[in-house]
Every structure is written in C-alpha cells, then in structure tokens.
Amino acid sequence: KAGVTQTPRYLIKTRGQQVTLSCSPISGHRSVSWYQQTPGQGLQFLFEYFSETQRNKGNFPGRFSGRQFSNSRSEMNVSTLELGDSALYLCASSLTVGAAYEQYFGPGTRLTVT
Amino acid sequence: EDKVVQSPLSLVVHEGDTVTLNCSYEVTNFRSLLWYKQEKKAPTFLFMLTSSGIEKKSGRLSSILDKKELSSILNITATQTGDSAIYLCAQDARFGAGTRLTVKP
Numbered sequence: 092k093a094g095v096t097q098t099p100r101y102l103i104k105t106r107g108q109q110v111t112l113s114c115s116p117i118s119g120h121r122s123v124s125w126y127q128q129t130p131g132q133g134l135q136f137l138f139e140y141f142s143e144t145q146r147n148k149g150n151f152p153g154r155f156s157g158r159q160f161s162n163s164r165s166e167m168n169v170s171t172l173e174l175g176d177s178a179l180y181l182c183a184s185s186l187t188v189g190a191a192y193e194q195y196f197g198p199g200t201r202l203t204v205t
Numbered sequence: 206e207d208k209v210v211q212s213p214l215s216l217v218v219h220e221g222d223t224v225t226l227n228c229s230y231e232v233t234n235f236r237s238l239l240w241y242k243q244e245k246k247a248p249t250f251l252f253m254l255t256s257s258g259i260e261k262k263s264g265r266l267s268s269i270l271d272k273k274e275l276s277s278i279l280n281i282t283a284t285q286t287g288d289s290a291i292y293l294c295a296q297d298a299r300f301g302a303g304t305r306l307t308v309k310p
Contacts, residue, residue, distance in 0.1 A: 124298065134248075136298035147298065181247055191236035191297045196247035 093118065095184050095197035103203045109170040112200045116163050116184030122146075123165040124194060125157060128179040137180075140165050141188035169202075177204045211294055211301035218284055219309050226279040226304045228294035238277050240268055241293045243303070248293055251279070284308045 096115045104110050116123050124147075125137040136149035140159035159165045163184075169176055179201050183194035212227045230238065237255045241248035252261045254270035254277055261268050265284075270277045281288055284306075291303040 126300075133302045134293065134295075134300035136300075139298065149298065191239075193239065193250045193253050195250065196241075198247050 095182060095195055097180075097182055097197040097200050099200060100198065101201045101203075103205060104172050105205055106172055106174060108172050109168065110172060110202060112167045112169075112180055112182075112202075114165045114167070114182035114184075114197055116165070116182075117195055120184035120186055120195070121163050122185045122188045122192075123159055123163065124183045124185075125165070125167050126181045126183065127151075128181055128199070129177075134181070137167065139188070146188050172204045174204050177202060209294060209296050209299045209301040211292075211304050213304060214302060215305045215307075217307045217309065220285055222284050222308075223280065223282045224284060224306060226281075226292050226294075226306070227276065228278070228301055229274075229276040230294075230296040230299075231275060232296050232299070235272065236297060238270055239295045240277070240279050241295065243291045243293055244289075251292075281306075286310055 098113045122141045124139040126134050128134045137151055138145055138157050139147040143159045154170045157167045179199045181196050181199045183196045185192045185194045209230045218224055237253050239253050240251040242251055252268040257270050257272035265282045268279045286308050289308045291305050293303045294301050
C-alpha cells in the first residue's frame with residue numbers, strides 16, 4: 092500500500108506570496124491532518140479534515156486554510172507569507188476522524204520564505 | 206492551553222543501555238496517548254494507549270499509560286544505534302517537544 096505523499100517536497104517563496112501544498116492520504120484513509128514543525132515550536136496542529144469537512148482547527152491565523160476533496164486528497168494554503176512561516180509542513184492520514192488515532196505521516200514539504 | 210510535556214529533552218546513552226522516556230499531559234477530555242519516532246524524516250507511529258496500566262510491547266520497545274498520574278512512559282531495552290531519534294508523544298493532536306535520544310556505539 093502506498094504511503095502518504097506530499098507535493099512539492101521543497102518550496103522557496105518570497106514574503107507576501109501565497110503557497111498551496113498538496114497531500115494524498117493512504118488509500119482508504121478519510122482523515123487528513125496538517126501540522127507545522129519548526130525547531131522552536133515543535134509539531135503544531137493546523138487542522139484536520141474528514142469527509143471534506145474541517146473537523147478540528149489549531150491556533151493559527153486565518154492566513155492558513157485548507158480543504159479536502161471527495162477522493163480524500165487535501166490541500167493547504169498559506170496566504171501573505173511571512174518569514175516565520177518557514178517550516179516543515181507535515182500531513183498525516185488516518186482511517187477515522189480525530190488525531191486521537193494512529194496517524195501515518197507524509198515526508199513533508201519544506202517551505203522556506205525569504 | 207493543555208500541554209504535553211516530555212522529559213528529558215535530550216538523552217545520550219551507550220548501546221545496550223535501557224532508557225525510559227516520560228510524557229505527561231494535562232487534558233480534560235482524554236481519548237488516547239500516542240508515541241511516535243522521528244528520525245530524519247516524518248514521524249512514524251509506535252504505540253497508541255487508551256487504557257491505564259496495560260503495557261504495549263513491540264520488540265525492545267514498550268509503553269504504558271497511567272491515567273491517575275496523567276503520564277506515560279516509553280521504555281527501550283538493549284538500545285541500538287538505530288534507536289537514535291526524536292521520540293514524540295501526543296495527546297490527540299497536541300504533541301510534546303520530544304526527547305532526542307542518541308545511542309553511542
């Protein structure tokens with residue numbers, strides 16, 4: 092079974108631009124969660140989608156948004172990029188809704204904002 | 206805000222040693238506590254704990270949950286250099302800062 096895939100793997104953007112990251116979950120998994128990982132803050136929860144609906148949201152500004160499609164693939168968008176948005180963005184999929192269940196992480200997208 | 210706290214933050218041991226990693230949480234609506242191992246890439250799932258006092262084992266790794274103390278431990282026996290990684294615990298979507306384990310030959 093193929094694992095969680097994320098594209099692109101690396102991205103360099105300029106402050107003020109916007110970016111869209113993509114995540115394809117493991118086949119059959121309907122829940123996708125997004126996390127931001129930085130050396131200073133560790134892994135922080137952004138949001139979770141299940142059946143195309145956002146089920147949970149972390150403490151991030153409205154510049155961070157996401158969506159899920161009917162095939163469970165998910166996208167995350169960050170608008171008006173700031174230097175502090177430089178991070179590894181991880182998505183994780185699970186069979187059921189709720190990050191309380193075992194999640195399988197993708198390799199991440201390394202975003203650098205200059 | 207509810208927190209997940211891991212200790213120690215960093216640990217250096219030699220091959221063959223046994224280590225115990227700690228995780229404490231302070232949440233009101235507990236559903237499960239999860240342990241992950243993160244090497245150079247993404248975290249990989251180790252254990253999910255929902256019931257207090259029931260040990261979960263996988264090879265040299267084991268973990269147990271204490272709901273009364275709001276804590277969990279992860280034990281690794283007979284450590285190997287391949288165990289070097291960051292070990293993360295999570296309560297739902299809240300992750301601790303992780304314990305960086307270095308195993309020296």
